[in-house]
Amino acid sequence: MLIVAGHLRVTDREKYLDQCKAVVEQARATPGCLDFSLGADLLDPDRVNILERWSTRAALDAFRGAGTAGDLDAQILSADVAEFTCDSEAAL
Template identity: 45%
Template sequence: MLIIAGYLTAEPTDRDAFVADGAKAVSMARAAPGCLDFSITADTVDAARINIFERWESEEELLTFRGSGPDSDTAARILGAEVRRYVIASVEDP
């Protein structure tokens, strides 16, 4: 299992539009084989921050969905990013 988690930064005046524009990608990801969870959300404290969370069954399914990544228009709106990939060896109920 893989978890992709972290945040992007955008202009505070564009942050909510960026999140709204990501709704289609969220819907498509959640319907994709191997996607266990996917969200793009506005941070509750930082007006520039966009939180990213993805959970995938496998690297292959993640890469099949992701393709070449964000288009150039979307990429231009991202001012910064701190997103990491976590490879999970086991999962337990709390």
């Protein structure tokens, strides 16, 4: 399993998240997507938290393509996002 986690800093968080609704829907409908979530940080007004879980590298690559573009890309001030590999999990 691959986990993508981190955060973005954006110019207008509400606008950014509203425009990302279609991206989240598309990701969750992609074969191999186990979870995909973007959300407003509770403390920082310009921060968007990211959590993705993918079954395989191929599934992630098929969805990711060239990444963000256009208006979404222009709204990102900075990104601190990392990818992690995981070979086991335990339900809590």
